[in-house]
Amino acid sequence: MKLATLLKDVWQSLWRRPATEAYPLVKPETSARFRGQLHYNSQGCTGCCLCNKDCPANAIEMITLDKKNKRFVLRYDMDQCIYCGQCVQNCRFSCLSMSPEEWELAAAGKEPFTVYYGQEEDVKDVLAKFTPEDHPEAAPR
Amino acid sequence: MHTNEHTAQIEKFIIPIGPQHPALKEPGHFEFTVDGEIVTHASVRLGYAHRGIEKGVESRNWTQNLYLLERVCGICSHVHATAYCLGVEKLAGVEAPPRAQAIRELVAELERIHSHYLWLGVTAHEAGFDTLFMYTWRDRETVMDILEAISGNRVHYSANILGGVKFDLGEKEAQTIRQGLSFLEERTHHYLEVVSQDALFLQRTRGIGVMTLAQAETIGVIGPTARASGLARDVRLDDPYAAYDRFPVPIILDDRGDLSARVVVRLKELLASIETIRHILDDLPPGELTVRVPRKIKPGEAISRVEAPRGELFYFIKSNGSEMPERIHIRTPTLCNMASVLTLAVGHHLADMPMLLAGIDPCFSCNDRGIVVQYGGDDHDHWTWERLRQFGIDHYKQLESGVF
Numbered sequence: 060m061k062l063a064t065l066l067k068d069v070w071q072s073l074w075r076r077p078a079t080e081a082y083p084l085v086k087p088e089t090s091a092r093f094r095g096q097l098h099y100n101s102q103g104c105t106g107c108c109l110c111n112k113d114c115p116a117n118a119i120e121m122i123t124l125d126k127k128n129k130r131f132v133l134r135y136d137m138d139q140c141i142y143c144g145q146c147v148q149n150c151r152f153s154c155l156s157m158s159p160e161e162w163e164l165a166a167a168g169k170e171p172f173t174v175y176y177g178q179e180e181d182v183k184d185v186l187a188k189f190t191p192e193d194h195p196e197a198a199p200r
Numbered sequence: 201m202h203t204n205e206h207t208a209q210i211e212k213f214i215i216p217i218g219p220q221h222p223a224l225k226e227p228g229h230f231e232f233t234v235d236g237e238i239v240t241h242a243s244v245r246l247g248y249a250h251r252g253i254e255k256g257v258e259s260r261n262w263t264q265n266l267y268l269l270e271r272v273c274g275i276c277s278h279v280h281a282t283a284y285c286l287g288v289e290k291l292a293g294v295e296a297p298p299r300a301q302a303i304r305e306l307v308a309e310l311e312r313i314h315s316h317y318l319w320l321g322v323t324a325h326e327a328g329f330d331t332l333f334m335y336t337w338r339d340r341e342t343v344m345d346i347l348e349a350i351s352g353n354r355v356h357y358s359a360n361i362l363g364g365v366k367f368d369l370g371e372k373e374a375q376t377i378r379q380g381l382s383f384l385e386e387r388t389h390h391y392l393e394v395v396s397q398d399a400l401f402l403q404r405t406r407g408i409g410v411m412t413l414a415q416a417e418t419i420g421v422i423g424p425t426a427r428a429s430g431l432a433r434d435v436r437l438d439d440p441y442a443a444y445d446r447f448p449v450p451i452i453l454d455d456r457g458d459l460s461a462r463v464v465v466r467l468k469e470l471l472a473s474i475e476t477i478r479h480i481l482d483d484l485p486p487g488e489l490t491v492r493v494p495r496k497i498k499p500g501e502a503i504s505r506v507e508a509p510r511g512e513l514f515y516f517i518k519s520n521g522s523e524m525p526e527r528i529h530i531r532t533p534t535l536c537n538m539a540s541v542l543t544l545a546v547g548h549h550l551a552d553m554p555m556l557l558a559g560i561d562p563c564f565s566c567n568d569r570g571i572v573v574q575y576g577g578d579d580h581d582h583w584t585w586e587r588l589r590q591f592g593i594d595h596y597k598q599l600e601s602g603v604f
Contacts, residue, residue, distance in 0.1 A: 061397075078338045078341070089348070090348050090349040090350075090352060092348075092349070092350070092351065092352035092367060093348065093352050093353070094352045094353060094358075112261075113261065113263040113264060114264070115260065115263075115264040115265075115266075115267035115268060116267075141267060141356075142353070143267050143356070143358045144352070144358060144366065145263060145266075145267065145358075145361070148361060148366055157352075159352075
């Protein structure tokens with residue numbers, strides 16, 4: 060490297076902030092297309108299950124309580140999810156979305172990783188009615 | 201006479217390197233026979249990072265496999281997905297729309313920039329030039345940020361789906377890409393100057409590992425390693441896929457064939473990629489992003505070839521008409537280029553070995569696939585599934601009966 064280039068670079072670097080991020084003091088901005096935690100809105104869902112059929116990580120499970128009255132609960136395992144967005148792509152009724160904001164998902168235990176989405180009473184029903192013995196896939200892990 | 205030969209054999213000094221070694225970024229086992237500091241023979245044993253992906257694809261559906269195959273490589277994930285998508289689309293008899301193909305090419309070229317920058321850093325580090333390593337990796341963040349802005353992820357972009365791409369490019373994204381590219385272009389010119397003028401770096405690269413055009417043809421090297429020896433081999437030009445017929449990439453050749461040429465070729469490829477991306481952004485074809493691909497793919501076989509940053513990537517896909525593939529075979533460029541390291545090692549100093557290896561931009565975990573068993577001498581044999589299974593049964597039977 061030529062000496063002049065070297066000195067110029069040293070001078071410029073003296074006034075520049077470090078290239079590393081100041082995380083966790085400052086939360087870096089993510090792009091609007093960033094794929095964070097999955098969200099499900101049961102309004103409009105027909106229970107076609109195309110989302111969990113193509114999930115490469117088996118991270119989502121559609122629990123159908125009553126197909127006629129459209130009572131669905133989606134169990135989402137954040138720790139299994141690979142955040143590829145295929146389920147969002149598959150949903151024809153735009154019930155699924157991935158949040159660009161929620162990505163600080165680390166936890167010390169396993170419980171916070173299992174999330175149930177749906178109408179409040181439906182989720183209560185799922186958690187109360189199905190014991191791990193007769194419905195193992197609906198039970199919290 | 202016999203005694204002399206015998207003595208010579210005893211004095212053969214072999215230095216084993218790996219599978220775990222500070223000079224290796226991934227596991228591989230090398231054995232260098234040395235005479236003083238000079239290497240007289242080299243051999244390699246691969247397979248330590250075998251993950252069973254080819255078997256894994258047989259129990260997942262066509263869409264799920266897209267994400268599994270994307271994870272064959274963490275650096276060139278997009279080309280793996282592209283190769284797979286193009287193959288499956290060929291089998292299904294559909295073709296992704298022109299806009300999707302152009303976006304595929306754009307992401308592939310951005311990925312090439314990210315891969316070559318990463319490689320330059322690793323090579324600089326192997327050469328003992330850590331300042332260059334840190335500078336290149338700092339600048340590489342720019343292209344990672346671009347990829348995050350357009351796809352939503354830094355590493356596994358998941359840009360592809362069967363029959364097209366997931367996201368569109370608007371004016372805002374095009375602006376982000378253009379801004380990042382002008383910065384990277386300026387830096388690439390600077391690095392090109394550094395690698396061809398810095399005395400220390402030239403000592404480690406100029407005249408080291410010279411591979412002639414004839415040698416390159418015989419060994420069958422591909423990618424930038426071949427192009428640095430003047431061998432014009434590039435799938436993007438030889439067999440254009442995606443949108444490479446509409447937006448061709450200029451081929452970069454060098455006839456010196458040494459490590460320095462491999463560095464220069466890769467850096468010039470960065471400039472070529474930047475230029476191509478600008479062409480795509482200027483002339484992005486309008487239209488749809490996806491076409492429908494059936495869940496069950498027609499029975500048949502397809503071959504798909506793409507140019508990964510390291511060279512030709514080859515996919516063989518076989519369908520039996522169901523929702524899952526019957527067989528997928530992947531050949532990554534490292535396998536083709538590895539032979540050149542062993543051939544070129546002879547006559548070089550032992551200290552040049554990490555640089556020679558870095559010169560082909562190896563990716564071990566991409567490369568490790570089948571099971572090769574060596575028993576005695578140089579006799580290699582591929583084991584069938586049935587034979588391997590029988591071997592396992594016999595082995596455990598012997599264990600139970602207490603033979604071991």
